[in-house]
Amino acid sequence: MADSLVLAAQSASVLTLTLNRPQALNSFTFELQAQLMSALDAAAKDANVRCVVLTGAGRGFCAGQDLADPMVAPDPTPGAQPKDLGRTIEVVYKPLVQRLRSMPVPVLAAVNGVAAGAGANLALNCDLVVAARSASFIQAFAKIGLVPDTGGTWLLPRLVGRASAMGLALLGDKLSATDAERIGLIWKCVDDAALQDEVSTLAKRLADMPVKALVATRHAIDGAQRLTLEEALDAEAALQRELGLAHDYQEGVAAFGAKRAPRFTDR
Ligand code: T3D
Numbered sequence: 193m194a195d196s197l198v199l200a201a202q203s204a205s206v207l208t209l210t211l212n213r214p215q216a217l218n219s220f221t222f223e224l225q226a227q228l229m230s231a232l233d234a235a236a237k238d239a240n241v242r243c244v245v246l247t248g249a250g251r252g253f254c255a256g257q258d259l260a261d262p263m264v265a266p267d268p269t270p271g272a273q274p275k276d277l278g279r280t281i282e283v284v285y286k287p288l289v290q291r292l293r294s295m296p297v298p299v300l301a302a303v304n305g306v307a308a309g310a311g312a313n314l315a316l317n318c319d320l321v322v323a324a325r326s327a328s329f330i331q332a333f334a335k336i337g338l339v340p341d342t343g344g345t346w347l348l349p350r351l352v353g354r355a356s357a358m359g360l361a362l363l364g365d366k367l368s369a370t371d372a373e374r375i376g377l378i379w380k381c382v383d384d385a386a387l388q389d390e391v392s393t394l395a396k397r398l399a400d401m402p403v404k405a406l407v408a409t410r411h412a413i414d415g416a417q418r419l420t421l422e423e424a425l426d427a428e429a430a431l432q433r434e435l436g437l438a439h440d441y442q443e444g445v446a447a448f449g450a451k452r453a454p455r456f457t458d459r
Contacts, residue, residue: 197211197212197213197223197224197227197228198211198224198227199249200231202240203392204399205240205399206241206243206245206392206395206396206399207235207238207241208245208246208247208302208395209231209235209245209246209247210247210248210249211224211254212249213258214250214251214252215250216255216260217248217250217251217252217305217306217308217311218248218249218250218254218255219255219256219259219311220258220284220310221258225285225288228288229288229291232244232292233291235297236296236297239459242297242398242399242400242403242459243297243299243300243395243396243398243403244295244298244300245299245300245301245391245395246299246300246314247302247303248305250305251304251306252305252311253301253303253304253305253306253311253315253327254307254308254310254311256308256310256311257280257309259336263275264277264280277338281341285310285341288314289313289317289342292314292317292318293410295407296403296407296459297399297403297407298398298403298406298407298410299318300318300319300320300321300391300394300395300398301315301316301321301322301323302322302387302391303315303321303322303327303329304323304324304327304387305324305326305327305328306366307328307329308330309331309332309333310341312330312332312344313340313341313344313347314342315329316329316344316348316351317343317347319410320394320398321377321378321380322382322390322391322394323372323373323378323380323381323387324382324383324387325368325369325370325383326384328367329360329369329372329377330364330365330367331344331360331364332364333361334362334363339361340361344361345361348360348361350417351376351377352375352376352377356375360377400456402441402444403456404458405435408431408435412424412427412428412431438458440454440456440457440458443455443456443457444456
């Protein structure tokens with residue numbers, strides 16, 4: 193659909209969702225968020241999807257909240273009612289982060305260009321982030337008098353430690369993809385011309401893996417942040433117990449013994 197704000201394209205079991213407002217660097221409107229949520233909901237229910245790739249159309253990945261959207265832009269008219277930005281977080285960004293984090297398949301961000309504000313943290317909420325060398329990450333919030341949202345306050349210190357998190361969040365400087373890889377903010381930075389091939393190969397590889405175990409790994413790693421070592425060991429035991437009963441474990445061990453490629457099907 194020409195006017196779709198999120199383009200969906202499926203190749204084998206990899207679904208690519210492309211944010212499609214290139215004229216405004218794919219910044220978020222309520223409608224874009226609604227279409228993205230609906231595409232993610234559909235992917236979550238579709239057994240033929242085993243990996244989702246999130247990327248942007250044009251030269252940007254996502255410039256965060258559309259600051260021209262009348263729903264959030266301050267109204268300069270004297271006496272005008274101030275906008276409730278907390279509401280935007282509650283109805284737009286919180287559900288989006290929760291949707292991404294609860295996807296039953298791995299989600300890969302292919303950051304093709306600038307990722308700013310909520311757009312940067314949208315990418316960082318994905319399971320793996322691969323960026324083109326010309327891409328950049330900007331915690332743009334402080335520049336307009338806001339705090340990092342879309343999970344930024346939770347994610348940044350966990351990804352890069354408090355010192356770097358504070359530097360990124362307070363200063364809001366543009367961080368190159370090369371530096372983002374160097375400080376551990378993202379998984380990988382590749383040359384622009386290699387992004388598409390790199391992402392396709394990685395997405396296909398993830399889709400062929402035991403995705404149920406990959407998703408359990410996401411939950412275990414995120415959940416372990418607030419656990420003691422003993423609690424984490426117990427959580428690992430519970431997950432191994434569950435996964436040990438699943439088809440993919442039987443298949444993985446059988447394939448290893450038979451020296452053949454496994455065929456994982458659980459989701
Ligand atoms: O409810 C709430 O509002 C709270 C939630 C907040 C969540 C957030 O995400 S807050 C952070 C919002 N985002 C930003 O502050 C980033 C704003 N954009 C920029 O700083 C720059 O555009 C970039 C650094 C991202 C890229 O710069 P550059 O020079 O490569 O491009 P540009 O010329 O600035 O932008 C190109 C066009 O996209 C331009 O439109 P034009 O002039 O060609 O018609 C620009 O206005 C538009 N654009 C870019 N970002 C946004 C945007 N339009 C609306 N909203 C944007 N966020």
